[in-house]
Amino acid sequence: QVHLHQWGAGLLKPSETLSLTCDVYGGSASGDYWIWIRQSPGKGLEWIGEINHSGGTYYNPSLKSRATISIDGSERQLSLRLKSVTAADTAVYYCANLTVGSPNWFGPWGQGTLVTVSS
């Protein structure tokens, strides 16, 4: 069973870059599919982007190309970078394993990281 542990900075100023890492245990980051999702009181659950085993990425167009998801060389970590953050990016961010379906479904999830954007 895959287990995910997330970490990264939780307090950012407007215009800075959000950077989160998700450690993958019990599986290979490069051998599977992954997704980043965020949750906020105002917007609910929102898909950020996903990465497949071939390194192909797909992003929510509403983020206007600010997001980048990657898998690092150790194959044990995936990362999320979101540039030029604003207060609207304040949310709890989750990484999750993605299972291909129609549509895809998500689980297990990381424990979540609260990211607050404030000047």
Add this chain to the structure above:
Amino acid sequence: QSVLTQPPSVSGAPGQRVTIPCTGSSSNIGAGYAVHWYQQFPGTAPKLLIYDNDHRPSGVPDRFSASKSGTSASLAITGLQAEDEADYFCQSYDTRRSGYYVFGTGTKVTVL
């Protein structure tokens, strides 16, 4: 932002049956895409509860069931227990939304 509509809350006494509707449209549930359900306790991450409309992952009690019809889906909890008090979200896919994956607005289940 949420495309799938759920009631904010439902409640029931222990042992009762509660249902949570998830209302979509012809561009998501009605287009034939499956519905998945997640359970979330306060301060924790969502957990997959039901996938592909009516399938339970290993370890999910059989008192949880779900169905889909037309442009809607429904999650049922039969024999409600105190430990079922949580938020529940539906999820599907939408052909007209830029975000593709769409989630429900979420329903808080309260055990009286």
